[in-house]
Amino acid sequence: MKKIIALHFLIACFSTVQSFHAFAQKDTYWQQRAEYTMEIDMDVKKHQLSGKQTLVYYNNSPETLDQVFYHLYFNAFQPGSMMDTRSRLISDPDPRVGDRISKLGPEEIGYQRVKKLTQNGVALSFKEVGTILEVTLAQPIAPDSKAVFEMEFEAQVPVQIRRSGRNNAEGVDYSMAQWYPKMCEYDYQGWHANPYIGREFHGVWGDFDVKINIDKSYVLAATGYLQNPQEIGYGYEDAGQKVKQPKGKQLTWHFKAENVHDFVWAADPDYIHETAQVPNGPLLRFFYLKGNEERTAKWKQLPQYTIEAFQKMNENFGVYPYEVYSVIQGGDGGMEYPMATLILGDGSLNGLVGVTVHELIHSWYQGVIATNESLYAWMDEGFNTFAGSYIRGGENPFTGAYKSYFRIVERKIEEPLRTHADHFEYNSAYGMAAYSKGCIFLAQLGYVIGDEALMKGMKTYFDTWKFKHPNDNDIIRIMEKESGLELDWYKEYFVNTTYTIDYGIKEIKEAAGKTQITLERIGRMPMPVEVVISYSDGSQEMHYIPLEIMRGEKKIQKMKTILHTDWAWVYPSYTLTIDKPAASITKVEIDPSERMADIDRSNNVLTPEK
Numbered sequence: 001m002k003k004i005i006a007l008h009f010l011i012a013c014f015s016t017v018q019s020f021h022a023f024a025q026k027d028t029y030w031q032q033r034a035e036y037t038m039e040i041d042m043d044v045k046k047h048q049l050s051g052k053q054t055l056v057y058y059n060n061s062p063e064t065l066d067q068v069f070y071h072l073y074f075n076a077f078q079p080g081s082m083m084d085t086r087s088r089l090i091s092d093p094d095p096r097v098g099d100r101i102s103k104l105g106p107e108e109i110g111y112q113r114v115k116k117l118t119q120n121g122v123a124l125s126f127k128e129v130g131t132i133l134e135v136t137l138a139q140p141i142a143p144d145s146k147a148v149f150e151m152e153f154e155a156q157v158p159v160q161i162r163r164s165g166r167n168n169a170e171g172v173d174y175s176m177a178q179w180y181p182k183m184c185e186y187d188y189q190g191w192h193a194n195p196y197i198g199r200e201f202h203g204v205w206g207d208f209d210v211k212i213n214i215d216k217s218y219v220l221a222a223t224g225y226l227q228n229p230q231e232i233g234y235g236y237e238d239a240g241q242k243v244k245q246p247k248g249k250q251l252t253w254h255f256k257a258e259n260v261h262d263f264v265w266a267a268d269p270d271y272i273h274e275t276a277q278v279p280n281g282p283l284l285r286f287f288y289l290k291g292n293e294e295r296t297a298k299w300k301q302l303p304q305y306t307i308e309a310f311q312k313m314n315e316n317f318g319v320y321p322y323e324v325y326s327v328i329q330g331g332d333g334g335m336e337y338p339m340a341t342l343i344l345g346d347g348s349l350n351g352l353v354g355v356t357v358h359e360l361i362h363s364w365y366q367g368v369i370a371t372n373e374s375l376y377a378w379m380d381e382g383f384n385t386f387a388g389s390y391i392r393g394g395e396n397p398f399t400g401a402y403k404s405y406f407r408i409v410e411r412k413i414e415e416p417l418r419t420h421a422d423h424f425e426y427n428s429a430y431g432m433a434a435y436s437k438g439c440i441f442l443a444q445l446g447y448v449i450g451d452e453a454l455m456k457g458m459k460t461y462f463d464t465w466k467f468k469h470p471n472d473n474d475i476i477r478i479m480e481k482e483s484g485l486e487l488d489w490y491k492e493y494f495v496n497t498t499y500t501i502d503y504g505i506k507e508i509k510e511a512a513g514k515t516q517i518t519l520e521r522i523g524r525m526p527m528p529v530e531v532v533i534s535y536s537d538g539s540q541e542m543h544y545i546p547l548e549i550m551r552g553e554k555k556i557q558k559m560k561t562i563l564h565t566d567w568a569w570v571y572p573s574y575t576l577t578i579d580k581p582a583a584s585i586t587k588v589e590i591d592p593s594e595r596m597a598d599i600d601r602s603n604n605v606l607t608p609e610k
């Protein structure tokens with residue numbers, strides 16, 4: 001019996017996935033693939049590395065490629081770079097960057113220099129333009145074919161300014177993010193050879209096989225699985241396993257990771273390495289610097305919170321697909337990478353837990369569902385904020401996001417969600433859009449389609465789009481299928497514009513024993529409207545007015561609900577007729593749930609004149 005049920009379940013899941021594909025980026029969806037093999041020699045005295053990289057690159061696109069691009073992220077950490085200049089010109093710079101890049105000396109700057117590059121054995125010409133390497137191919141790469149790129153490169157690790165770097169304020173020797181020449185992503189929108197200015201990433205899905213040769217005293221943390229724990233030790237060995245480090249001053253750490261779009265590592269001789277197991281989930285690895293009792297006490301408490309967060313995420317948003325996850329003291333803010341995060345190690349326990357939980361949620365929104373962060377930052381930071389608030393729980397866990405949205409609207413510096421992450425005029429407007437409005441996109445969608453459809457949709461979204469690059473159409477199509485409602489208008493207004501929502505109660509009047517309540521749409525963005533009426537006998541009922549272009553209505557179960565005819569968006573007002581005298585009404589309120597992002601709530605409540 002069990003088998004039959006399981007089979008039915010499988011078929012149901014399979015057909016669901018198929019039907020979603022048929023609607024979203026369609027069966028025309030494709031993505032490139034990259035298989036990296038790297039051998040790295042790290043010089044911990046000069047803070048430089050030299051590397052050999054073999055990249056097997058699969059062109060799964062329908063187009064022939066005659067050029068390719070690589071990111072050279074470390075080049076951003078040089079005086080006069082685009083990142084430096086942008087940081088000095090923007091009116092609200094990230095204080096962690098400020099003018100610090102402009103003051104870096106020759107030994108402190110970062111660089112990545114490509115010494116040699118071949119395609120299928122043929123030498124290529126290439127040009128370094130800031131943080132991008134422009135490469136002209138020796139022979140075009142046809143659709144459904146591959147090319148093998150072999151590269152020799154050198155790099156200097158910058159003093160840590162942001163995310164990546166060495167010798168940061170917390171004393172971590174190496175936080176190695178964005179550290180290797182990385183193929184830019186090519187997708188249905190073409191090349192994404194974006195210079196590194198401040199934020200957000202987009203990478204090619206694939207596999208990494210990385211060998212790092214480094215001074216024996218260093219403990220490493222990295223994306224993926226260590227292949228030679230018996231030669232390394234340092235807490236990677238299984239219980240009782242005998243460790244035999246090879247002779248010599250150096251050790252070669254060999255990591256592999258499959259089905260990821262980036263590879264991060266960090267190294268310090270003072271790392272403590274501890275593990276914890278998520279029941280039915282990944283093994284957690286924690287790396288933090290020893291020698292500080294206060295820090296140690298906090299990091300000892302971190303595993304329990306991390307386990308709990310993984311369990312809640314698995315339960316509500318889809319199952320984390322890898323077998324390991326590393327929480328690494330990187331010494332600067334918090335940043336997500338596949339199967340790992342680099343976070344600040346010090347500060348309050350609350351702060352440490354908050355950052356860890358936020359970054360691990362990126363395993364869902366960025367690590368596994370890899371939206372192009374530059375173009376859809378709100379789909380990873382915002383969905384992350386939503387999931388984090390959701391698993392934290394409480395009455396209305398999203399209140400903070402709404403407040404920050406209202407503040408930016410009031411300052412009149414809001415830009416549409418669809419703005420490229422680097423191109424916002426204000427950092428604060430970017431931060432609000434990505435983290436807060438992206439969260440509201442989902443929280444408010446729950447108001448529009450119902451929470452049940454929303455949460456089912458979030459799981460379907462994960463299962464359908466894991467290990468891929470979805471966009472805003474893809475999430476909307478899933479939510480449409482899950483709710484049975486048409487939602488293109490929601491995306492068009494909320495993502496593409498800065499039109500705001502404002503509904504008000506214009507007047508309440510009595511005629512022939514009935515009450516007429518006139519509502520008005522003041523803001524440009526239309527929404528379905530919920531009006532809760534309270535009566536003098538203490539009872540309450542909800543009056544629900546769907547938006548006509550939704551082509552349906554959500555299911556409401558919480559409160560006695562009266563469904564009214566649709567409100568088409570062109571009409572500025574709408575009159576509700578209630579079969580009771582105005583004298584029996586004590587209060588009329590639009591959206592007491594406060595999940596509609598109504599920018600002026602002062603006109604949402606009215607009491608009939610007695």
Ligand SMILES: [Zn+2]
Pocket residue numbers: 358359362380381384
């Ligand atoms: Zn984040």
